[in-house]
Amino acid sequence: MKSVQDLGDLKGKRVLIRCDFNVPLDGETITDDGRIRAALPTLTQLKDAGAKVIVLAHLGRPKGAPEPKYSVAPAAKRLGELIGAEVKLASDTAGPGAEATVAGLADGEIALLENVRFEPGETSKVDAEREALAQKWAALADVFVSDGFGVVHRKQASVYDVAKLLPHAAGTLVKKEVDVFSKVLSDPDRPFVVVLGGAKVADKLAVIENLLKLADTLVIGGGMAYTFLAAKGYQVGASLLDEASIETCKGYLATAEAEGKQILLPVDVRIASGMDFAARTVDGPVEVVAADAIPADKMGLDIGPETEKLFADAIKSAKTVVWNGPMGVFEIAELAKGTAAVAQALTEVDGLSVVGGGDSAAAVRELGHDDSAFGHISTGGGASLEYLEGKELPGIAVLEEGN
Ligand code: 3PG
Ligand code: MG
Secondary structure: OOEHHHHOOOOOOEEEEEOOOOOOEEOOEEOOOHHHHHHHHHHHHHHHOOOEEEEEOOOOOOOOOOOHHHOOHHHHHHHHHHHOOOEEEOOOOOOHHHHHHHHOOOOOOEEEOOOHHHOOOOOOOOHHHHHHHHHHHHHHOOEEEEOOHHHOOOOOHHHHHHHHHOOEEEOHHHHHHHHHHHHHHHOOOOOEEEEEOOOOOHHHHHHHHHHHHHOOEEEEOOOOHHHHHHHOOOOOOOOOOOHHHHHHHHHHHHHHHHHOOEEEOOOEEEEEOEEEOOOOEEEOOOEEEEOOOOOOOOEEEEEOHHHHHHHHHHHHOOOEEEEEOOOOOOOOHHHOHHHHHHHHHHHOOOOEEEEOOOHHHHHHHHOOOOHHHOOEEOOOOHHHHHHHOOOOOHHHHHHHOOO
16 A cells, blocks of 8 residues: 555645545534544645645535535534644535636645535446546546545445546555554454444444454443343343344354353443433433343443443453443443443553544543543544454555556
8 A cells, every 4th residue: 555655746736635524513513523633644744745635525424416414614614723724615526616626726725625425426336427426536636645544445436436547545544544453453462352332233243253253352332232141041121132133142152152262241231211312311210230130121221330340351451452332322421431431441551452433432532531542543433343344445455456
């Protein structure tokens, strides 16, 4: 994979760069600008080199047509504040607005084109449709830099096809993410502990399958843990349960046992009658019970204090830790204790601690931790999971090809 330096002198060159500015918004206010901050090193590097910088990014999942609520305008504004220079926002994605904005760029200036997903070609499953859109962007630029790690698992026009049309390189963010994940998967310092949480066990089955081969210990919390508890034969009451995955989970428990690996599950949980996520409230009191004693009408919503200690001890004794997914409904203060305990333990690791993107990255910042307390906070949610599944990521594979 080439890096930006390999592209030669970029002064006066038009550099097209894919970033992941898919940030959480409350109206037009960005509630976590981590992904924009993560793009600053490469953008600053290009700006300082005197390039004309043309940024491609998506926000949300618009369906191939402009929709004001998905405009990347808030990202342009925030990027401008962070980089200390105006960021010009094009009025469209690949039309006359984009052309005019690019034509008006001086050396060292930055433009952001509108949401790439306003164009139906971006996410099209038809190669020729994606290629046609990629051609329009390629016509605006001299070289392409891929720095949106959060989207490298998508075979989309701005991630994959455009790289085939221009000399290309990986930006520093993509390089760093790939370095960290390839180190973790190919040569982890041991013990190697993986902490998984989040609601849906089905989303994590492929990760568990791959990491069961590589890790020494899998720590499982969050909504997905109840399917594992059910696989052990426990009653999980009204907790989240994925019946269709119970047999698969039984298989993982058996594999772990046979191969001397450890799967740590909650030994106690925090339960309540229910919750109102939108209102951020819990129904009735939150109680702690043993993991095999969840009453039929109660749901587990966080790991319990014994489990916090069990998980924290496993994490702190590791030399490599990867964490993806919260331990409970951390958005509700009373149910954030387990996630907070895991985050705290990660800050105490004497080795490499990696926080997977998405909810876990947002959680550690919301809990008040500084990014520097962790070895690496990934900007990729789905991308980091697919990496951990051992899959080939189209947006990385294409960078490893010629051009
Ligand atoms: C993300 O938020 O995980 C990335 O920006 C990718 O977005 P997507 O899941 O909508 O492709
Ligand atoms: Mg996503």
